[in-house]
Each structure stands twice: as C-alpha cells, then as structure tokens.
Amino acid sequence: MSDDGGGDVTYPGARRPDRRYRVDSSGVGIAVGEWGDPDAPPLLLAHGGFDFVGTYDVFAPLLADGGRRVVAWDQRGHGDSERAALYSWAADLRDTVAVLDALGDVGPLPLVGHSKGGGMLLEVAEALPHRVSHVINLDGLPSSQAQPDRPDHERTRMLSGELAGWLDHRRASAGKQRRPGTLDELAERRGRMNPRLSMDWLRYLVTVGGFHDEEGWRWKIDPGLRMGGFGPWRPEWSLIRLPGLRMPFLGILATQPEVMGWGTQPKDLEPYLPDRAEIESWDDSGHFVHIEFPERAAERVLAFLAAHP
Amino acid sequence: MSPTYLDHGHVRLALHELRGGDGPTLLLLHPLAEHSPPTVPVDSAAWPGPVHALDFTGHGASTVPVGGGYTSEVLMADVDVALAHLGPSTILGSGLGAYVALMVAGARADLVRGAVLDDGAGLAGGGDSPGSVYLSPPLVTDGSVPDPWALAELSRDLRPADYATAFVRLALQFSGLDTPVSVAARFRPTWVAAVAAEPGVADCSVPQALTAYAGLG
Numbered sequence: 001m002s003d004d005g006g007g008d009v010t011y012p013g014a015r016r017p018d019r020r021y022r023v024d025s026s027g028v029g030i031a032v033g034e035w036g037d038p039d040a041p042p043l044l045l046a047h048g049g050f051d052f053v054g055t056y057d058v059f060a061p062l063l064a065d066g067g068r069r070v071v072a073w074d075q076r077g078h079g080d081s082e083r084a085a086l087y088s089w090a091a092d093l094r095d096t097v098a099v100l101d102a103l104g105d106v107g108p109l110p111l112v113g114h115s116k117g118g119g120m121l122l123e124v125a126e127a128l129p130h131r132v133s134h135v136i137n138l139d140g141l142p143s144s145q146a147q148p149d150r151p152d153h154e155r156t157r158m159l160s161g162e163l164a165g166w167l168d169h170r171r172a173s174a175g176k177q178r179r180p181g182t183l184d185e186l187a188e189r190r191g192r193m194n195p196r197l198s199m200d201w202l203r204y205l206v207t208v209g210g211f212h213d214e215e216g217w218r219w220k221i222d223p224g225l226r227m228g229g230f231g232p233w234r235p236e237w238s239l240i241r242l243p244g245l246r247m248p249f250l251g252i253l254a255t256q257p258e259v260m261g262w263g264t265q266p267k268d269l270e271p272y273l274p275d276r277a278e279i280e281s282w283d284d285s286g287h288f289v290h291i292e293f294p295e296r297a298a299e300r301v302l303a304f305l306a307a308h309p
Numbered sequence: 310m311s312p313t314y315l316d317h318g319h320v321r322l323a324l325h326e327l328r329g330g331d332g333p334t335l336l337l338l339h340p341l342a343e344h345s346p347p348t349v350p351v352d353s354a355a356w357p358g359p360v361h362a363l364d365f366t367g368h369g370a371s372t373v374p375v376g377g378g379y380t381s382e383v384l385m386a387d388v389d390v391a392l393a394h395l396g397p398s399t400i401l402g403s404g405l406g407a408y409v410a411l412m413v414a415g416a417r418a419d420l421v422r423g424a425v426l427d428d429g430a431g432l433a434g435g436g437d438s439p440g441s442v443y444l445s446p447p448l449v450t451d452g453s454v455p456d457p458w459a460l461a462e463l464s465r466d467l468r469p470a471d472y473a474t475a476f477v478r479l480a481l482q483f484s485g486l487d488t489p490v491s492v493a494a495r496f497r498p499t500w501v502a503a504v505a506a507e508p509g510v511a512d513c514s515v516p517q518a519l520t521a522y523a524g525l526g
Contacts, residue, residue, distance in 0.1 A: 026447045026458075028376035076376070085319040086366070086378030090445075090462055094377070097444050127442040156478050163416035163479070170386035171393055174316035224318045231382055232472040237439050 005212055006183055011204035013294065014057040018064075020080075023073070025098035028091075031080035032073045032099055036064030042103055043110045043305075045072040046096065046117025048140070048260075050193070050227060052079030052220070054208030059290040062298035063112075068305075073099045075117075077222035079209060087225060089120070089233070096124055100131065108133035108247075110305055114290060115140045115260070122241040132247055134308060136301055139254040139261060139287050141242075142235035143268035162230050169226045176223040180216040183207070193227070193259055196286040235262075242272040248308040249277040252300065254285040261287035278304065312345075312370055317390045323370035324391050325362045332358025333422065333523060334395050338388065340404025341431025341463055342455040344369030352427075352515040353401060357523050361398075363391045365409075367456030377448075377458025381405070381434070381466050385412040392420045399522040401515065404429025405463055407494060408473075411504060414490055415476030418483035423522035425491045426501065427515055433498035435465035470503035481509035486525070491518035 017033030024030070033053040043063060047055055053072045060070045074081035075092055084091070103109075110133050113121040118140020125132045150158070181189070187202035194202065210217045242249070253264055266279050273279065280300075282289055290297045312323035325345045327337070335356045339345055345362030353360055364371040365384050388409055392398060399422045402410030407426035414424035443465075448457040480489035491511040494501055505512055511521070 026376040026450070076378070083319070084376050084378055085372065085374030086376070086380075086383060088378040088380050088383075088462065090465075091376065091378035093442075093444055094447075098447075123442045124444070127444045152478075156475070156482060159475060160416075160418075160479050160483060167386055167389045167416060170317065170383075171390055173318040231380070232467050232469050234469075240439065241442070 006207035006217070009183070009203055009207045011058070011201055013061070014204055015061040016057060016208070017053065017060075017072070023098050023102040025076070025095040028076050028084050028095065029082035030073050030076065030095050030099060032071065032102070035060045035070040036068055038069055040064075040067055040069040041109070042069040042071055042106050043112060044100060044121075045070055046111070046113035046121050047072065047075065047078070048115030048117050050078070050221060050225070051114070052209050054079065054205060055291065057204075057208060058294040059298055062294055063301060066298060066302040068302075071099065071103065077225055079220055083222040083224070092120055093123055096120060097128070100124075110134035110136060112136040112138065112301060113140055114138040115287065119238045122238060122245070125245055125247065126241045129246060134248045134250070134305060135245055136304060137249070137251045138289050138297065139252060141251055141253065141264050141269060142238050142262045143264035144235045159230060162228065166226060166229065173224040178218040178221070178223050180213075180218050183217050186210055186217045186219065194288060196256065196258060197288060197291055201291065239269065239272040242269070242277070243274055245274045248304070249274055250300075250304045251277065251279045252289055252297070253279065253281045254287050254289050255281050255283050256286040258286040312364075313394070315390050315394055317366070317387055320366045320372040320374060320387075322366065322372075322387055322390060323364040324394065325364070326359065327362055328360040330359050333525070334358055334398040335360045335519070336388070336391060336395060336398040336400045337362035338400060338402035338406030338410050339365070339368065340406055340429030342368070342460055343430065344454065353519060355516065356519055361391070361395060363388060365405075365459075367459040368454055373450070373452050373454055373456045377456070377462055379459050379462040379466075381408055381412065381463065381468075384409045385416060388413045389417055392417060396420070397422050399423045399425070399519070401425045401427065401519065403427045405431030407432055408434065408468060408500070411473060411476050411490060414484070415479030418480050418489065421480070421484065421489070422525050423486060423489060423491065423518070424480070425515055425518040425522070426494050426504070428494045428496050431463055432494060432496055432501065434463070434468040434500070436467060437469050437499045439467060468500040470499050473500035474503050474507050477504055477507040477510060488521070491521070493518060
C-alpha cells in the first residue's frame with residue numbers, strides 16, 4: 001500500500017512524458033508533454049473532457065515506441081495547464097492551434113483524439129486541412145440517435161435542474177477548491193465516472209492528475225469546471241464536419257454502455273462518413289478504448305498510419 | 310458613484326447603482342462592446358424603484374480575463390451573481406444583453422420578474438446553425454475594454470431558435486408570470502422571432518413592458 005503520498009504507486013506500462021514544456025495561448029499557459037524521439041514524425045494527441053495528458057501514460061508510449069513523436073497537452077484548466085477565467089470550445093480549439101504552431105514547420109501530421117478531443121480535432125482538420133495528414137477518432141463521434149427520447153415537460157424539468165445546478169456551482173466558484181481526500185477516495189470518485197477502469201489505474205491517475213497537500217489529495221482540474229452541462233450544441237454539429245474531410249479517417253466506436261460514452265453505432269454515422277473512411281466497433285470496450293485496450297489501440301493507429309503513408 | 314464589485318469565479322463584476330430607493334428592482338444589461346450607462350436611460354425613467362446596471366465580463370469596469378473563452382452562458386452566470394446580490398429583479402436587456410436576459414429569465418425563473426428584450430449590438434449572435442470553422446489567430450489585447458475576444462466570440466456564438474424558446478418555456482413554467490418575457494426589439498433574427506411567437510411572450514415597447522412588470526408588485 002501507498003503511504004498516501006503516492007510515491008510507490010505505479011501502473012504496468014505507464015511512462016510519464018519524455019519532455020515537458022509550456023506553450024502560451026493568448027496568455028494562458030498550456031502544459032505540453034511529449035513521448036518518443038524528437039526527430040521522429042510527430043502525431044498530435046488530444047484528451048477528452050476532464051482528462052489530462054497523464055491519461056495517455058500507457059497509450060502514448062506505445063505509439064512512441066512505434067516510431068512516433070507523440071505530442072499531447074493539458075487543455076486549459078486541466079492537468080498542469082493554467083486555469084483560465086473562461087472556458088469554451090472555441091478557446092480549446094485555439095489552444096490546440098497554439099500547440100500545433102509551437103511544433104514549427106513539421107508539415108501535415110496525424111491528429112488522434114479521444115472523446116471531446118476527437119470532436120475538437122474534427123474541427124481543426126476542417127479549418128486547417130493543409131496541416132493535417134490523418135484523423136483518428138477514438139470514441140469521439142456523438143450521435144443524437146443514442147439519446148433517450150423524452151417528453152417535452154420532462155426535458156424542461158431536467159433542463160431547469162441542470163441550469164440551477166450549474167448556476168449554483170458558478171455562484172460558489174470564487175475561491176473554490178477541489179474536495180480533498182485520500183488517494184483511494186479520489187480514485188473511487190473517479191471510478192464513478194469511469195466504472196470500467198481498474199482501481200489500480202485510477203489510483204495511478206490520482207498521482208499524475210492530482211496533487212497532495214496537508215489536507216490530502218485533490219484533482220488539479222479547475223474547480224470552476226463542472227461535469228455535464230447544457231448549451232446550444234447538438235451532436236449533429238460534430239458529425240457535419242465529417243463529410244468534408246479529405247484526409248484518411250479512422251473512427252473507433254466503443255459500444256459497451258458507459259456513463260461518459262455516446263453509445264454511437266456505425267449506422268448512426270453512415271450519412272456523414274467521408275469517402276474511404278474506416279469505422280470499426282469495439283464491442284468489448286467502453287468509452288476509454290485507449291485505457292482498456294492500449295496495445296490494441298496503439299497497434300490499430302500505427303497500422304492505419306502505415307497503410308496510408 | 311463607484312460600483313459594487315461581485316466575485317464570479319476568477320472575474321470581478323462591476324454592478325452600478327444608477328438610482329437607489331425602495332420598490333421593485335430593475336437591472337439593465339448592456340449590448341455587446343458597450344457598458345453600463347452612467348444614468349438611468351430615458352426608456353427606464355418611469356421605473357418606480359431602484360435601477361442597477363451590470364458590466365458583463367470583459368466590459369466596462371469588470372475584469373478583462375486573459376485568453377478569451379466567452380459564451381453567452383457564462384454571461385448568464387454573471388447576471389445570476391448580480392441577482393444573488395440584488396434579489397428578485399426585472400431585467401431590461403439590449404442586444405447581447407437581451408439574449409442573456411432571456412436565458413436568465415428561464416434559468417432563474419424565481420428571481421426574474423419579467424425580462425424585456427430590446428435592440429442593440431450583438432443581438433443576432435452567430436446565427437442558428439454552424440458555419441465553416443474559423444480559428445482566429447491570437448488577438449492583440451492589452452486589458453482594455455471591451456475585450457477583443459468578447460467581440461470575436463460573442464458575435465459568433467450560435468443561438469438556435471429551439472434553444473432560445475426552451476428558456477421561454479422554463480420562464481413560463483416556473484416564474485408564475487403570465488408573460489415572463491417581452492420582446493421590444495424591432496430587429497428579429499431567427500431566435501428573437503421564435504421567442505416572440507411563443508406563448509407567454511408580449512410584443513410591445515420597452516416602456517409598455519416596464520409598466521406591466523412594475524405593476525407586479
């Protein structure tokens with residue numbers, strides 16, 4: 001057992017980035033981590049909502065060992081990146097471009113993104129196709145087909161509760177801190193969002209995504225951020241980016257039901273798929289395909305890149 | 310008179326008292342790129358109680374945050390912080406402030422005693438559905454107002470009609486008012502036209518709407 005300082009917590013195959021640095025994105029410091037030979041062909045790797053670079057500590061080294069310079073970053077307010085006053089999808093996209101720009105003249109490169117990160121990269125690929133060679137999406141293709149059909153009055157009541165909860169959270173956000181706990185308590189809390197992931201992995205995640213002070217462990221993520229939410233966005237707004245993609249596209253769908261997953265089925269994507277897109281379902285995996293099956297995911301990514309030089 | 314400052318996350322919001330006194334409270338929300346007026350505007354002069362005005366994040370005397378990331382939703386939370394200070398209020402919003410007034414009227418139906426939506430900069434937003442993706446290069450900012458990121462981002466945020474009307478339905482269902490929203494704006498982009506067509510929405514001038522809401526007691 002750990003002494004709760006986390007010093008002896010390890011996870012098989014996990015490796016912290018070989019290099020770490022910060023990129024300035026309009027005044028917000030973005031923490032970047034890289035694995036692999038700095039002269040190897042680069043690959044940009046975007047994490048999902050409420051994740052951070054450390055969630056790639058097994059997957060990214062496998063890609064690096066496959067001959068890639070893997071570049072990942074903590075989205076603003078996540079991991080070791082600076083907390084911002086404001087958060088938005090548009091700001092996350094701009095931060096992505098700041099990381100891309102910091103690589104210099106590397107030519108078109110593959111974009112690999114999980115969940116929210118996958119959705120972000122669809123838009124980066126649409127906006128900057130001349131800088132993108134491949135798009136690989138790891139369970140980041142949302143579908144409204146998978147959403148439960150609810151009567152109007154129930155939707156209104158749910159929206160009312162969601163709005164009140166979010167506004168209450170915002171009112172209390174000044175000076176707020178994440179709730180402290182033991183390493184195991186934080187791992188268990190995270191496990192409620194990621195019920196398919198092992199406690200060993202979740203405990204490891206605490207040590208790389210949290211910090212320890214006199215009151216215990218806290219997640220680094222900005223307490224102003226809150227899971228769930230509302231807004232004008234709808235799943236189709238992500239999918240409409242797909243048909244225009246001209247670069248090779250691979251989408252992996254995880255179909256085991258999970259709290260944070262979309263439950264998207266291949267048939268939901270058919271109207272949107274670009275020519276020669278490759279879509280596959282992993283029926284044995286939940287949303288975090290790169291954590292549940294890191295070797296298989298890395299092999300699939302590397303094989304796809306090799307097949308489309 | 311110096312404003313009252315209220316904390317909203319990492320932002321300090323400036324809330325201006327334009328007129329004190331007893332009676333129902335009126336809160337003014339300014340258009341995009343503008344700020345609170347120094348005195349009670351003519352349209353609101355007959356209001357029978359105190360009148361306040363809020364500077365949104367990145368505007369007027371409120372904090373200019375670093376690195377942008379504006380959404381209308383976070384401005385709604387700005388207003389909610391002001392309502393926590395003021396208590397139940399009628400809201401008169403212009404332009405961008407009209408959209409935010411609508412949102413908070415639905416989200417805090419128990420605290421908003423009528424929302425009036427008037428013309429002004431930033432009323433339309435970015436339209437009803439997404440266009441081509443545009444990734445803005447970094448903007449030059451020096452901390453002065455209005456924040457260039459606010460201008461860039463809040464003029465492009467999408468305002469689908471069914472999203473806007475969901476806030477009307479919330480206001481109608483939970484405020485206890487027969488007409489919780491009044492549309493005075495003459496410019497009617499898609500979301501405003503959809504709101505104006507909803508049950509529980511009055512179509513009238515600003516003075517008419519304020520007279521009706523002042524009578525709520």
